[in-house]
Amino acid sequence: MFPIRLDNVRFAPNGRPVLAGVDLTLGGDGISVLLGPNxxxxxxxxxxxxxxxxxxxxxxxxxxxxxxxxxxxxLFQAPMLIRASVAANVALGLRMLGLSRAERDRRVAAVLGxxxxxxxxxxxxxxxxxxEIQRLALARAWAMRPRLLLLDEPTASLDPTATEAVERIVRxxxxxxxxxxxxxxxxxxxxxxxxxxVFIAAGRIGEQAPAARFFARPQSSEARLFIQGELPWRxxxxx
Amino acid sequence: MAQTLLDALAxxxxxxxxxxAIVLLSVTVSGLAVVxxxxxxxPLGAWVAVSRFCGRSAAIVALNSMMGLPSVVVGVVVxxxxxxxxxxxxxxxxxxxxxxVIAQTLLTAPLIAALTRQIVEDAWxxxxxxxxxxxxxxxxxxxxxxxxxRYSLLVAVLAGLGRAMSEVGAVMIVGGNIYGFTRxxxxxxxxxxxxxxxxxxxxxxxxxxxxxxxxxxxxLVLSRWAMRRYG
Amino acid sequence: xxxxxxDLIDRVRLGLPRAAFGVTLALAVSAQAQExxxxxxxxxxxQSGLFQYLLPAFEKATGIKVHVVAVxxxxxxxxxxxxxxxxxxxxxxxxEDRFIVEGFGVDRRDVMYNDFVIVGxxxxxxxxxxxxxxxxxxxxxxxxxxxxxxxxxxxGTHAAELRFWKDAGIDPxxxxxxxxxxxxxxxxxxxxxxxxxxxxxDRGTWLSFKNRQDLTIVFAGDPRLFNPYGVMMxxxxxxxxxxxxxxxxxxxxxxxxxxxxxxxxxxxNGEQLFFPSAQQAAKRD
Numbered sequence: 164m165f166p167i168r169l170d171n172v173r174f175a176p177n178g179r180p181v182l183a184g185v186d187l188t189l190g191g192d193g194i195s196v197l198l199g200p201n202x203x204x205x206x207x208x209x210x211x212x213x214x215x216x217x218x219x220x221x222x223x224x225x226x227x228x229x230x231x232x233x234x235x236x237x238l239f240q241a242p243m244l245i246r247a248s249v250a251a252n253v254a255l256g257l258r259m260l261g262l263s264r265a266e267r268d269r270r271v272a273a274v275l276g277x278x279x280x281x282x283x284x285x286x287x288x289x290x291x292x293x294x295e296i297q298r299l300a301l302a303r304a305w306a307m308r309p310r311l312l313l314l315d316e317p318t319a320s321l322d323p324t325a326t327e328a329v330e331r332i333v334r335x336x337x338x339x340x341x342x343x344x345x346x347x348x349x350x351x352x353x354x355x356x357x358x359x360x361v362f363i364a365a366g367r368i369g370e371q372a373p374a375a376r377f378f379a380r381p382q383s384s385e386a387r388l389f390i391q392g393e394l395p396w397r398x399x400x401x402x
Numbered sequence: 403m404a405q406t407l408l409d410a411l412a413x414x415x416x417x418x419x420x421x422x423a424i425v426l427l428s429v430t431v432s433g434l435a436v437v438x439x440x441x442x443x444x445p446l447g448a449w450v451a452v453s454r455f456c457g458r459s460a461a462i463v464a465l466n467s468m469m470g471l472p473s474v475v476v477g478v479v480v481x482x483x484x485x486x487x488x489x490x491x492x493x494x495x496x497x498x499x500x501x502x503v504i505a506q507t508l509l510t511a512p513l514i515a516a517l518t519r520q521i522v523e524d525a526w527x528x529x530x531x532x533x534x535x536x537x538x539x540x541x542x543x544x545x546x547x548x549x550x551x552r553y554s555l556l557v558a559v560l561a562g563l564g565r566a567m568s569e570v571g572a573v574m575i576v577g578g579n580i581y582g583f584t585r586x587x588x589x590x591x592x593x594x595x596x597x598x599x600x601x602x603x604x605x606x607x608x609x610x611x612x613x614x615x616x617x618x619x620x621x622l623v624l625s626r627w628a629m630r631r632y633g
Numbered sequence: 634x635x636x637x638x639x640d641l642i643d644r645v646r647l648g649l650p651r652a653a654f655g656v657t658l659a660l661a662v663s664a665q666a667q668e669x670x671x672x673x674x675x676x677x678x679x680q681s682g683l684f685q686y687l688l689p690a691f692e693k694a695t696g697i698k699v700h701v702v703a704v705x706x707x708x709x710x711x712x713x714x715x716x717x718x719x720x721x722x723x724x725x726x727x728x729e730d731r732f733i734v735e736g737f738g739v740d741r742r743d744v745m746y747n748d749f750v751i752v753g754x755x756x757x758x759x760x761x762x763x764x765x766x767x768x769x770x771x772x773x774x775x776x777x778x779x780x781x782x783x784x785x786x787x788x789g790t791h792a793a794e795l796r797f798w799k800d801a802g803i804d805p806x807x808x809x810x811x812x813x814x815x816x817x818x819x820x821x822x823x824x825x826x827x828x829x830x831x832x833x834x835d836r837g838t839w840l841s842f843k844n845r846q847d848l849t850i851v852f853a854g855d856p857r858l859f860n861p862y863g864v865m866m867x868x869x870x871x872x873x874x875x876x877x878x879x880x881x882x883x884x885x886x887x888x889x890x891x892x893x894x895x896x897x898x899x900x901x902n903g904e905q906l907f908f909p910s911a912q913q914a915a916k917r918d
Contacts, residue, residue: 578702
């Protein structure tokens with residue numbers, strides 16, 4: 164499945180170019196953060212990497228294969244919830260894995276404990292707050308033990324406490340061997356959790372570098388402008 | 403008007419034994435028909451909602467149009483099929499309650515399917531991507547959506563029940579309105595009206611509506627309870 | 634919960650069709666537990682209430698349950714032609730004879746007769762009350778251009794009405810106020826009452842008709858208004874599934890003295906509606 168390679172990928176739905184020639188290589192470890200302003204094509208790029216859509220031209224392969232082989236999980240800004248309990252919603256991802264009922268229940272209970280929702284297990288999912296819903300979605304993805312976890316602006320509508328909880332869980336999932344690919348336009352979040360940065364602007368990858376180097380010495384002018392726009396003073400990145 | 407109504411309700415007393423049998427038959431025939439129609443219509447509607455195939459738009463138009471299928475037309479078609487000279491004549495089902503169940507099932511299934519299709523498709527739009535990622539098969543997507551939309555689908559089923567209990571054209575033709583055997587509420591109302599006994603016809607209409615309201619109220623109470631209990 | 638439901642649905646998917654089929658079969662089978670025959674007859678006979686009086690007596694004597702499907706005479710004979718009935722009991726002699734000749738029916742017998750009456754508005758604008766006979770009555774309706782409500786549904790009553798017009802030398806379709814309704818006797822009377830029109834009705838339906846408004850009998854008694862009923866078995870050679878023995882017992886019973894007496898004993902508001910007419914002659918094909 165890794166490395167995931169995109170070669171000159173273009174995507175222009177309804178004639179409007181969203182991705183205009185993307186070259187990207189993603190390794191199988193750590194947290195890669197897809198950073199860029201709104202409208203830069205982050206969501207579309209995530210979907211292509213997840214295998215949900217095909218590019219108009221150019222190629223994607225997952226470790227040489229034409230499709231992602233192992234489990235891929237993805238989190239959206241507004242996750243899907245069904246009219247059922249929290250536990251049932253978490254179990255949704257396990258249906259197709261061919262597990263026994265006992266194994267499913269075990270995984271669900273375990274993962275709910277780790278995201279701090281164990282006491283809400285039997286409650287109706289629709290009663291949760293925004294932050295709790297994202298933790299539920301993370302639990303659902305985590306229970307699937309995915310090889311790759313994509314998160315599309317997962318904390319855009321959450322308060323700082325909820326955001327911190329989500330980031331903590333994402334780090335834990337990373338330590339268990341899942342590759343994380345997270346998109347955001349929040350510079351501070353990128354600084355907190357990224358191992359490496361993929362900077363995207365106007366449908367093109369401006370820069371890809373380990374986080375420390377990116378923030379200390381951004382190579383492309385767009386990146387520099389983006390960083391400066393967000394933070395008007397230069398910040399020294401802890402080495 | 404009020405006096406007529408009172409006279410009418412008094413008239414019902416004469417019919418007591420007959421009336422009970424008639425009401426029971428109505429509920430049984432329409433109830434069974436709706437059960438079968440639901441078993442056909444729910445999966446059919448859900449399948450069309452989540453599938454892509456050549457002629458899908460035509461199928462949707464067909465389903466929606468069949469919601470307005472005239473009951474007499476269904477009655478005539480089923481009659482010709484079940485007639486001794488028809489293809490299914492050897493079953494000997496004409497002029498029996500079974501024929502009425504068949505006709506009402508054919509009448510109600512497209513209605514339930516058409517409503518299901520719209521309800522499920524609306525939900526599908528929100529869930530499709532995530533279900534695809536979780537590698538859900540079409541069958542599992544369908545059953546999940548049907549479960550998730552269960553409260554809306556209940557109303558679709560109730561619409562089918564309403565259609566079945568209120569129609570007269572199909573059951574009259576395939577049932578024959580045989581006294582003590584295939585006479586239901588609607589055919590009795592039609593008969594009494596044609597005999598000029600309008601007060602009795604209205605009284606029976608009131609009984610019919612009471613039964614229908616009763617069924618719908620029970621459904622509401624049941625769904626509220628389920629919502630509170632299971633969310 | 635979603636998992637539970639998926640498992641449940643899988644189980645139900647297999648079990649329910651079988652259960653449903655079983656229930657349907659039970660419904661059909663239970664209908665045949667007792668011996669039954671299907672008699673196609675006319676709405677006017679049914680609405681007179683005769684069957685509800687007559688059939689329980691028959692069932693008591695023989696144990697056979699009779700299912701009466703009441704439609705117009707034309708439709709009843711069509712049912713016989715399709716083999717959807719075992720016995721046909723109607724009141725249109727020419728059509729019955731045609732039915733026998735075409736080979737769809739056997740063993741036609743007279744059963745009873747009732748009579749038709751002409752009903753109309755109390756004020757009688759066409760002066761039908763003064764008619765010499767039934768043809769004169771129809772002529773008067775035409776001459777006064779009065780509204781006439783016709784059943785127009787190929788029933789025995791409708792056929793009789795058309796014969797009267799023909800014998801009176803009038804084509805009713807040329808009359809400006811001739812209303813062809815395509816309806817049963819009751820609905821036709823409803824319409825006649827609403828329009829203040831004349832109509833030809835069988836006495837039985839009229840006697841039990843409750844929505845008379847301004848209508849009343851304006852002419853009756855002419856022998857030409859007598860309306861004979863005939864009973865026939867649907868040809869079992871053409872339709873082997875016809876319940877021959879049971880149908881034969883029905884025909885034999887209503888033409889025998891006991892059945893005939895029961896018919897004569899049926900009264901509405903103290904008035905006898907049907908007059909027995911079966912001959913004790915040998916069966917004819």
